Amino acid sequence: xxxCGLIFIATFSLVYLFFSDSYWVSYVVAHSNRDLSTFYKIAxxxxxxxxxxxxxxxxxxxxxxxxxxxxxxxxxxxxPYVGVVLAGVQIFFLxxxxxxxSPFKVLATxxxxxxxxxxxxxxxxxxxxLLQYPEMVIHPPNLYSGYTGFTIPFAFALGAxxxxxxxEKWIHLTRKWTMIAWCFQTAGVLLxxxxxYAVLGWGGYWGWDPVENAxxxxxxxxxxxxxSVMMQEKRGMMKVWxxxxxFLTFMLCxxxxxxxxxxxxxxxxxxxxxxxxxxxxxxxxxxxxxxxVAYVKNRDYLKSENQLDSIVSRESSFLFNNLIxxxxxxAVLSGTLFPVFSEWLSGSRISVGAPFxxxxxxxxxxxxxxxxxxxxxxxxxxxSVDSLKRxxxxxSLFSLVVGAVVFALGLHEFYSLLCLxxxxxxxxxxxxxxxxxxxxxxxxxxxxxAASAVDLTLRNTRRYxxxxxxxxxxxIFVGLAGAAFNKDVQKDMQIGSTLQIGxxxxxxxxxxxxxxxxxxxxxxxxxxxxxxxxxxxxxxxRRFFQTNQESGTMVxxxxxxxxxxxxxxxxxxPETQTPVIHAYLxxxxxxxWLGGAIVVMGTIVTLLPNRRSVLAFAVVQEPSATRxxxxxxxxxxxxxxGHD
Amino acid sequence: MTKMRRRKTLLLCVASVCTLALxxxxxxxxxxxxxxxxxxxMCNCNQVLTQCNHVGCTTSTAMLKELDQAVARGDSxxxxxxxxxxxxxxxxxxxxxxxGLSLVAWVLPSVYLVGGTLLVVFIISRWRSRIxxxxxxxxxxxxxxxxxxxxxxxxxxxxxxxx
Numbered sequence: 001x002x003x004c005g006l007i008f009i010a011t012f013s014l015v016y017l018f019f020s021d022s023y024w025v026s027y028v029v030a031h032s033n034r035d036l037s038t039f040y041k042i043a044x045x046x047x048x049x050x051x052x053x054x055x056x057x058x059x060x061x062x063x064x065x066x067x068x069x070x071x072x073x074x075x076x077x078x079x080p081y082v083g084v085v086l087a088g089v090q091i092f093f094l095x096x097x098x099x100x101x102s103p104f105k106v107l108a109t110x111x112x113x114x115x116x117x118x119x120x121x122x123x124x125x126x127x128x129x130l131l132q133y134p135e136m137v138i139h140p141p142n143l144y145s146g147y148t149g150f151t152i153p154f155a156f157a158l159g160a161x162x163x164x165x166x167x168e169k170w171i172h173l174t175r176k177w178t179m180i181a182w183c184f185q186t187a188g189v190l191l192x193x194x195x196x197y198a199v200l201g202w203g204g205y206w207g208w209d210p211v212e213n214a215x216x217x218x219x220x221x222x223x224x225x226x227x228s229v230m231m232q233e234k235r236g237m238m239k240v241w242x243x244x245x246x247f248l249t250f251m252l253c254x255x256x257x258x259x260x261x262x263x264x265x266x267x268x269x270x271x272x273x274x275x276x277x278x279x280x281x282x283x284x285x286x287x288x289x290x291x292x293v294a295y296v297k298n299r300d301y302l303k304s305e306n307q308l309d310s311i312v313s314r315e316s317s318f319l320f321n322n323l324i325x326x327x328x329x330x331a332v333l334s335g336t337l338f339p340v341f342s343e344w345l346s347g348s349r350i351s352v353g354a355p356f357x358x359x360x361x362x363x364x365x366x367x368x369x370x371x372x373x374x375x376x377x378x379x380x381x382x383x384s385v386d387s388l389k390r391x392x393x394x395x396s397l398f399s400l401v402v403g404a405v406v407f408a409l410g411l412h413e414f415y416s417l418l419c420l421x422x423x424x425x426x427x428x429x430x431x432x433x434x435x436x437x438x439x440x441x442x443x444x445x446x447x448x449x450a451a452s453a454v455d456l457t458l459r460n461t462r463r464y465x466x467x468x469x470x471x472x473x474x475x476i477f478v479g480l481a482g483a484a485f486n487k488d489v490q491k492d493m494q495i496g497s498t499l500q501i502g503x504x505x506x507x508x509x510x511x512x513x514x515x516x517x518x519x520x521x522x523x524x525x526x527x528x529x530x531x532x533x534x535x536x537x538x539x540x541x542r543r544f545f546q547t548n549q550e551s552g553t554m555v556x557x558x559x560x561x562x563x564x565x566x567x568x569x570x571x572x573x574p575e576t577q578t579p580v581i582h583a584y585l586x587x588x589x590x591x592x593w594l595g596g597a598i599v600v601m602g603t604i605v606t607l608l609p610n611r612r613s614v615l616a617f618a619v620v621q622e623p624s625a626t627r628x629x630x631x632x633x634x635x636x637x638x639x640x641x642g643h644d
Numbered sequence: 645m646t647k648m649r650r651r652k653t654l655l656l657c658v659a660s661v662c663t664l665a666l667x668x669x670x671x672x673x674x675x676x677x678x679x680x681x682x683x684x685x686m687c688n689c690n691q692v693l694t695q696c697n698h699v700g701c702t703t704s705t706a707m708l709k710e711l712d713q714a715v716a717r718g719d720s721x722x723x724x725x726x727x728x729x730x731x732x733x734x735x736x737x738x739x740x741x742x743x744g745l746s747l748v749a750w751v752l753p754s755v756y757l758v759g760g761t762l763l764v765v766f767i768i769s770r771w772r773s774r775i776x777x778x779x780x781x782x783x784x785x786x787x788x789x790x791x792x793x794x795x796x797x798x799x800x801x802x803x804x805x806x807x
Binding site: 202203204207209210308309311316319320323326327330331334335338339342345346348349350351352353354355356359360364 | 681682684690691692695696733734735736737738739740745746748749750752753756757760761763764767768771772
């Protein structure tokens with residue numbers, strides 16, 4: 001608690017230094033200036049190496065304190081081990097904060113007497129323009145909450161292994177913590193994608209940049225863990241696998257941080273090259289050794305209780321789900337590191353860019369999508385042929401019919417068509433599950449269908465929350481499929497000239513330049529027309545920040561469920577000095593953000609306690625003339641709902 | 645041939661030539677875009693050349709100009725690729741070429757997938773063979789079930805069947 005309190009004081013001190021414009025602190029000078037708005041002075045906290053590490057410690061301290069507080073008088077045999085592991089991780093980050101990358105270094109020069117004299121700058125360098133965007137205030141906290149959150153299941157898994165703690169209890173204890181970390185990681189990854197889409201101005205949301213990949217890796221293994229852990233809970237299987245998945249997830253969080261902070265891989269948003277990477281490599285090696293030794297010494301404790309009864313079962317679907325997620329993870333990792341290895345081996349760096357990652361991951365993603373539909377509807381142990389027909393007959397038929405119709409309408413791009421068919425298949429299986437369950441509830445309660453579906457979900461939040469998450473993933477895949485049909489046009493524009501893209505006609509009404517508080521803006525005023533009727537106005541702009549002599553793009557987006565009209569002011573033409581417009585038409589992008597919101601919502605549902613039917617006894621007065629029975633002998637049983 | 649018919653034929657020829665010219669120009673643009681998608685921008689942004697849209701990125705502008713000129717000259721894709729690799733090195737590739745050391749990058753994901761699948765199949769078959777052995781052993785043993793075993797079996801059934 002004392003550690004948590006001190007980290008809070010340190011973090012809020014740094015925030016105070018930003019708000020008080022303390023330009024005698026090196027970190028404040030590097031990441032803020034007087035004209036920076038209050039909103040972005042908060043974001044400045046994690047915009048550099050030193051501040052982001054302090055922020056990491058801050059979030060970790062919240063998790064550590066919460067976990068130790070929640071279980072303070074419980075699980076006496078386990079918690080000392082968990083506490084030691086958590087303290088070890090916290091100590092590592094505090095070491096970095098204090099001795100390697102302190103954000104509290106002051107500006108000083110040697111004075112006449114040899115002593116250091118602190119001096120103050122009139123103003124700071126300002127925040128990087130790319131970070132001056134609302135999502136940068138919420139994206140890093142989400143992502144860091146995901147990274148740090150995985151420390152809790154890691155500590156419990158390692159603690160349980162070291163303490164030889166019986167059964168699956170560590171899994172029950174950490175399930176909600178893992179879900180919370182996963183939820184933050186998912187939200188963080190998607191917010192990062194949206195930031196890239198809205199700020200970088202290249203028309204896409206995922207460029208397979210090493211920093212993006214670093215955030216995806218623990219998400220993939222974390223997702224695998226959330227699925228395989230059910231096998232251990234239900235059937236006492238996969239104990240070794242689960243423990244190593246948690247270890248791997250935590251190690252990938254650290255590895256991702258190592259990659260982005262050491263300068264090993266080049267990235268547009270990696271931190272500057274520094275020696276801090278060696279610390280992370282050392283920490284990673286230490287974790288690996290500790291985990292390996294703990295496993296070797298206690299592996300007999302992880303013996304599986306049950307075996308697989310049938311290949312067509314939920315267990316095997318989880319095995320294949322884990323396989324695909326892990327293959328994707330390793331493929332992304334090896335692709336990210338390949339330029340480094342190629343340079344070591346051959347002396348020349350070979351780049352691995354987005355086309356490679358797309359080619360490798362699209363088929364894997366589609367297999368995963370298929371398993372998303374199949375897995376939850378297979379029975380544990382063994383699935384009968386009748387059950388297969390009942391669960392998958394209509395969804396298969398319906399998805400194939402939709403696929404045929406869409407093909408006839410002109411969708412011939414193979415992966416997009418396959419993706420659409422699978423999306424329909426998965427969505428139908430999920431809808432049927434809700435329908436069947438809600439029908440039973442409705443028959444008993446007489447409530448409306450929608451109310452029955454809500455009731456059903458609240459009775460088994462874990463199962464139906466999971467379905468909601470899957471439905472969100474389906475929407476994300478629908479959005480990703482749209483990328484195959486992106487269009488873009490670039491044109492030098494005179495005032496009054498037009499540009500046609502898809503069904504939209506863009507008319508340049510005016511172009512101006514005006515100074516703002518923190519930057520100078522060059523702005524286009526573009527009227528969007530559809531069928532020769534005015535639809536809306538868009539204002540793509542470019543901002544030039546005087547303090548750090550950097551520029552930033554503000555993309556103008558008109559988003560609908562059908563497509564996004566994405567308009568970028570691409571500067572002035574060197575030949576004609578006229579403004580250049582780069583317009584993109586990106587189909588179905590909105591579905592990705594919508595799907596992301598549903599995934600987060602579904603995860604929150606899974607965290608809710610189940611509503612259970614409880615028996616309540618009530619005395620009922622018999623209206624008949626016959627002698628009433630004693631209430632204790634003739635209770636009338638009514639069903640009441642309550643939360644556990 | 646009547647005057648009217650001759651005029652129609654002439655008009656058709658002009659239209660055909662215009663369409664052909666337009667299609668050639670569109671093809672050249674598309675070709676430049678398609679080839680440009682195979683290179684990285686060398687401004688260290690880690691983005692594909694045709695997607696680099698950094699404010700004031702002079703590198704991508706110069707590279708795209710060079711690419712457009714090469715396409716306009718009618719250079720083949722191989723020639724253009726060689727010229728870019730000679731100028732910028734192998735890091736200009738957006739995806740590793742499928743030869744030499746770079747082939748490893750392409751082969752690895754398939755190796756992971758095949759290796760992983762074999763591992764899963766091996767695990768499943770081992771589990772299944774073990775369960776057959778256990779069933780055989782159980783069928784040869786005493787038929788009586790103790791109350792404790794029965795209770796354990798009930799608990800297991802309850803746990804495994806609840807969703």
